Structures are given as structure tokens and as C-alpha cells.
Amino acid sequence: MFDGPDTLIARESAPARFSLIDEMVVERGTKDDWELLHDLHYKAESLPIGPRFWKLALHGETIGVLVTSNPKGLLKERHVAFPRLKPGGDETKLTNTNRYVYLNANFRVIARFVVDTMYRGIGCGYRMMNLVSRMEGNTFMEIQSSMSKFNLFGQKAGFKFVKPMNANKFEAGLKFFRSHFEANPADYEAILAEIAGKSPAEQEKLVQAARDFYYRHSALEKTGNNRDKGQGRVDEMDARRVIRSLQQITLASPMYGVWKNPDKGRVLPESLPLSAFDRQKPTEPLVLT
Structure with missing residues (x-):
């Protein structure tokens, strides 16, 4: 084998x-x-x-x-x-x-x-x-x-x-980052600063889009102990955690x-x-x- x-x-x-x-x-x-x-x-x-x-x-x-x-x-x-x-x-x-x-x-x-x-x-x-x-x-x-x-x-x-x-979601993840942020997809702090610079309503909309994308593309959220929790677990993530999770499935190699x-x-x-x-x-x- x-x-x-x-x-x-x-x-x-x-x-x-x-x-x-x-x-x-x-x-x-x-x-x-x-x-x-x-x-x-x-x-x-x-x-x-x-x-x-x-x-x-x-x-x-x-x-x-x-x-x-x-x-x-x-x-x-x-x-x-x-x-x-x-x-x-x-x-x-x-x-x-x-x-x-x-x-x-x-x-x-x-x-x-x-x-x-x-x-x-x-x-x-x-x-x-x-x-x-x-x-x-x-x-x-x-x-x-x-x-x-x-x-x-x-x-x-x-x-x-x-x-x-490359990570499995490399291409899809880069497309998401580039369509939602000006910052380099690998620059964690710059992305968070970009989010923080928007109005509260725009922040929530952007973070929710990140949550939706992450849940849709993350195998981790659909296996093991997370399998039965659905998107509710992801919807509770704050901006820092969801951006870090997105970078992981996009950039990790x-x-x-x-x-x-x-x-x-x-x-x-x-x-x-x-x-x-x-x-x-x-x-x-x-x-x-």
C-alpha cells in the first residue's frame, strides 16, 4: 500500500x-x-x-x-x-x-x-x-x-x-477575501481593522457573510462533535474567530x-x-x- x-x-x-x-x-x-x-x-x-x-x-x-x-x-x-x-x-x-x-x-x-x-x-x-x-x-x-x-x-x-x-478551499477562499476586503488575505490584523472601520450594521453584515462562507466550506463544522450543531455554532463566532477560521481553510498548507x-x-x-x-x-x- x-x-x-x-x-x-x-x-x-x-x-x-x-x-x-x-x-x-x-x-x-x-x-x-x-x-x-x-x-x-x-x-x-x-x-x-x-x-x-x-x-x-x-x-x-x-x-x-x-x-x-x-x-x-x-x-x-x-x-x-x-x-x-x-x-x-x-x-x-x-x-x-x-x-x-x-x-x-x-x-x-x-x-x-x-x-x-x-x-x-x-x-x-x-x-x-x-x-x-x-x-x-x-x-x-x-x-x-x-x-x-x-x-x-x-x-x-x-x-x-x-x-x-494548497488548502482545499484555496481558490474559493481567496475569491471571498478579495471580493470583501482590501487587505491581503493573510494579514489577519489588517482584515480585522478593516471590519472595525465600518459602521455597526456593515460590520455585522460582513462578519455574517464570513460565517456563512466558512460554514458552507468547512468540513470541520460538519464532522465529529460539531456535526449535529449546525450553523448555530458558527453564528456565535465573533469576527476574530471566524476570520481566523476562514484563513485556516483558505491558506493553511x-x-x-x-x-x-x-x-x-x-x-x-x-x-x-x-x-x-x-x-x-x-x-x-x-x-x-
Whole structure:
């Protein structure tokens, strides 16, 4: 199913080494661990579907949290890496159902990841990503991350990335922004200032148009816990939140990465030292000593 690196970008870097790494351990966590550090994450207000929590601990103190989740049913970047999973023109309810069954049985997603600011830049992140991906036990671990364009933590963890692609609503979103605002679509503060400069009636009309467009084009608002809430949830958004949400579906282009588990089928310890990452290459079976 995994068709190789023809369209994938792979980068390797020499791992950093920090003495406290030998005293850090990766193990299952709870939502309480996420609550300890979630304010440091830009998506602090929500959790993904089917979350499982993992923590990085130093002398019993949680210093990092990684949350995995269920995979999305359809993802265009995945279809580049796994073209056989791409829907065809003869799809039926049965084939669609079987695709979801296959994805849930073989894929997990790194959905949230945060490390305490005191321990950033020392190599904790990519080591933890790799070990958690092994300990989850699935065949593939996915990640979608805009930061992977600038910080090679995913590549160091052994993930291979497809070339970045525009957001699904890139063209439609740009058309909306350009027809309603003078400001650059990426200039968040300038757009808000433009809204604030209008009369109250014009502000409400413009913000409501943004809400309507966002709800119409957002898959997030029609899946998971939001599915039964309808547009009412979106209509409660203020200008700042709806513009940010619009920019997300229009301009976001996170890189898609995938890692194949060489330890699939093995029983691994429930707790691993972070230094276990250094015993083998990121894509080789874990050496247990």
C-alpha cells in the first residue's frame, strides 16, 4: 500500500544529544497531562476525535504531551503517498466503509504535540514522536504539520513528507477575501481593522457573510462533535474567530508525513527511556536492552 519515496521528501540530520535525555521516559498519559501543558499549544481549545494521550516525564514530572487520534477518511495528501486509497468513480457504500475500516485498523495520527518551553531545542520532540509511533502499534503514523516546513522534527523522527499542497478551499477562499476586503488575505490584523472601520450594521453584515462562507466550506463544522450543531455554532463566532477560521481553510498548507512502523506486531514495554530512540535508525526495529 505504501508506494515508496518517488514523490516523498526525506531528510536526515545528526541527532542532538542532551544529558537529561537519559533520565526522561515516554509512557501512556491521560487527559490530565494534556491539561497541564495544553495552553502552550495553538489548538489548546479542542481535542481531536478518538484521542489517546502519551507523556514525556522527567523525575515524575510531565514535561511533554503527545495526543494521537483517528485518521481522516479522505485526505488528498495521503492519496499522493497511498494512491490505492484514493476513491475512484465506482465507489459504493461498501467500499467506502471498508476504506474507513482499513484506515482505523492501520493508521493513527499525531494530532497534538507540546513540550514544556524549558525542554525545547534539545531533541526531545522527534525522539518522543518516534517512540510513541512505535508504542501505538499501528502500521502507519501520520502527521500534518505546517511547522514541518521550518523545523525538521518530523523528518528527524523518520517521517517522509509529500510536497506541500494548497488548502482545499484555496481558490474559493481567496475569491471571498478579495471580493470583501482590501487587505491581503493573510494579514489577519489588517482584515480585522478593516471590519472595525465600518459602521455597526456593515460590520455585522460582513462578519455574517464570513460565517456563512466558512460554514458552507468547512468540513470541520460538519464532522465529529460539531456535526449535529449546525450553523448555530458558527453564528456565535465573533469576527476574530471566524476570520481566523476562514484563513485556516483558505491558506493553511500543512505538510503531510507518514512513518511505517518496523515494530508492528511486537509487544513493547509500556514505558521507554527517551534514549531508546538512539539505539537504532528511526525506521529500524527497536533494540530492546
